[in-house]
Amino acid sequence: xxQGNLISQTPARLQTHTRTVRxxxxxxxxxxxxxxxxxxxxxLAAVAVLGISVYVGWSLTHAExxxxxxxxxxxxxxxxxxxxxxxxxxxLRGWFLPAADSPxxxxxxxxxxxxxxxxxxPALEVARSLVAGGFNVLxxxxxxxxxxxxxxxxxxxxxxxxxxxxxxxxxxxRAERAGRIGVMGFSLGAVTAILAAAGEPAIExxxxxxxxxxxxxxxxxxxxxxxxxxxxxxxxxxxxxxxxLLDVDVDAVxxxxxxxxxxxxxxxIHADGDDVIPASEGEKLLAAGRPGRVELWxxxxxxxxxxxxxxxxxxxxxxxRFFLEAIGS
Numbered sequence: 001x002x003q004g005n006l007i008s009q010t011p012a013r014l015q016t017h018t019r020t021v022r023x024x025x026x027x028x029x030x031x032x033x034x035x036x037x038x039x040x041x042x043x044l045a046a047v048a049v050l051g052i053s054v055y056v057g058w059s060l061t062h063a064e065x066x067x068x069x070x071x072x073x074x075x076x077x078x079x080x081x082x083x084x085x086x087x088x089x090x091x092l093r094g095w096f097l098p099a100a101d102s103p104x105x106x107x108x109x110x111x112x113x114x115x116x117x118x119x120x121x122p123a124l125e126v127a128r129s130l131v132a133g134g135f136n137v138l139x140x141x142x143x144x145x146x147x148x149x150x151x152x153x154x155x156x157x158x159x160x161x162x163x164x165x166x167x168x169x170x171x172x173x174r175a176e177r178a179g180r181i182g183v184m185g186f187s188l189g190a191v192t193a194i195l196a197a198a199g200e201p202a203i204e205x206x207x208x209x210x211x212x213x214x215x216x217x218x219x220x221x222x223x224x225x226x227x228x229x230x231x232x233x234x235x236x237x238x239x240x241x242x243x244x245l246l247d248v249d250v251d252a253v254x255x256x257x258x259x260x261x262x263x264x265x266x267x268x269i270h271a272d273g274d275d276v277i278p279a280s281e282g283e284k285l286l287a288a289g290r291p292g293r294v295e296l297w298x299x300x301x302x303x304x305x306x307x308x309x310x311x312x313x314x315x316x317x318x319x320x321r322f323f324l325e326a327i328g329s
Contacts, residue, residue, distance in 0.1 A: 056227055056238050061144075061153045061246055063113040068146045070117055072097055075128050084169035086143065087161040093147040094140025094166075096174065097131055103179035104327050105136040107166050109189030111210075111305070112153060115146030118186050120305050126184070129316035135323060136177045140166055142189075152246060155215060156191045156253040163196040167203060180204055180327035184319065186305055187211060187277065191255050194266070194285070198258035205326035206262075207319055208255075209269040210305050212277050213284040215253035259288035266294045267322045271301025271310070 072079040072095060079095045086092055094116050108127065110118045116139040117123055127137040142159045143150030153159075163183065170178035182205040185193030190211030197203040212218040216239065223235045242248055259266075268286060270279035279298045286296040297318060299307035308315040 052229070052234065056223075056229070056234070061155065061242075061248075063153065065145060066113070066115050066117075066119075068115055068117060068141070070124060071095075072124060072127065075124055077124075077128060077131060082138075082140075082169070082173075084140075084165055084173070086158075086165035087168065088158065090143045090162065090165075091149040092140050092143065092162055092165060094138060097127055097137040097139070098177070099131045099134055099136050102134050102136050103177060104134065104323075105138055105170055105174070105177050105181055106130050106323060107138045107140075107163065107170075107181065107183045109159075109163055109183060109185035109193050110142065110145070111187030111189050112155070113145075114187075115141045117146075118189075118305075120303075121186065121308055123186070125312065126308070126316065126319075129320065130323075133316075133320040133324070134328075135182075135320075136174075138166055138170060142192075154246060154248050155250075156188055156195060157248045157250075159188070159192045160195045160199075163192050164200055167196075167200055171202060178202075180329075182206065182323050182327050185209065185211065190268075191215075191253065194255040194262070195253070195258060197264050197266075198261050203264060205264055205323055206266045207269065207322060208266060208282075208285070209307065210271070210274060210277050211255060211268075211281065211285070213254075213256040213281045213288075216250050218277070218281070219250070256284050256288045259285055259294070260290065262289065262293065264293070265322070265326045267319070268294065268296045269307050269315075269318075270296070270298050271303065271306035272298050273300075273302035274304050274306060275302075276304035 077097055079097045082096050083091055083093045108123055110116055110123065123139060127139060130137050141148040142162050144153045167181060170181060181202050183193040183197065183203050184207040186209045190208035193206050193208055194211065197206050219239060220235055223238060224231045239250060243250060266289060268282045270282040272279055282296050286294055299310060301307045301310045
């Protein structure tokens with residue numbers, strides 16, 4: 001059998017079927033899905049910032065009360081427990097400490113998250129010096145502090161009503177003791193004392209120890225320090241949520257704005273090393289006040305409200321001398 005026969009018997013071509021496989025492509029998210037995801041992340045971040053800001057604002061104004069765990073009797077001082085309403089109806093409680101038959105009374109106003117004792121001074125020792133100097137003393141708890149009613153601290157905004165309520169009570173219930181009235185405030189109490197004096201002529205003299213000059217600017221500068229949170233976006237958000245959350249007008253708490261109107265003599269005190277409310281805040285108040293009516297005493301001290309701790313005798317003597325000159329007659 002020849003070669004040609006073999007060739008003729010072989011299939012002309014083997015038919016094969018193949019499928020072309022192209023390189024794989026990564027699966028793409030639809031553009032719309034990516035947009036929704038980004039929007040959800042932004043919304044989640046905004047909710048988180050808002051939630052944290054509300055918590056900070058709430059914590060600042062709803063701190064746990066400190067107990068009133070001392071009395072004037074520990075220092076041998078006579079006193080009576082009193083209660084009276086603020087000018088907006090909150091019941092406030094405190095002590096009245098008489099000084100013989102004196103017609104002059106000093107109201108003590110404590111700071112934030114404290115009470116009438118103001119332990120960092122302490123206020124009882126200040127009261128003892130004032131009584132010895134010939135002044136009756138009214139010590140009381142602001143709203144939401146100590147033994148007083150109320151459930152929110154308003155950073156000075158409504159505490160002004162508390163202080164004016166104290167003045168009204170003195171004039172109504174202790175008229176023989178309220179011929180001349182002065183106020184001595186510490187930290188937030190100093191702020192409140194200045195604000196109250198601007199609308200209450202019965203307050204004839206003010207000592208303001210370690211108060212800030214303007215709430216909004218002070219919070220804006222110090223919120224990151226207090227909270228440890230980034231300035232952006234938290235400081236602006238906290239300041240934005242506080243007014244509607246607490247019904248507080250932050251811009252109304254501005255001692256520096258009312259200082260030009262004060263006719264009463266004012267003694268501003270600061271410790272030179274205060275890292276909470278620096279002495280520069282007192283300098284702003286001094287600059288805004290009426291010439292000859294305001295003085296600033298920057299004393300040695302490394303802590304907030306530290307002027308008295310550095311030299312209690314000198315502090316008390318300076319305060320008593322000021323009040324004697326202002327309302328001693």
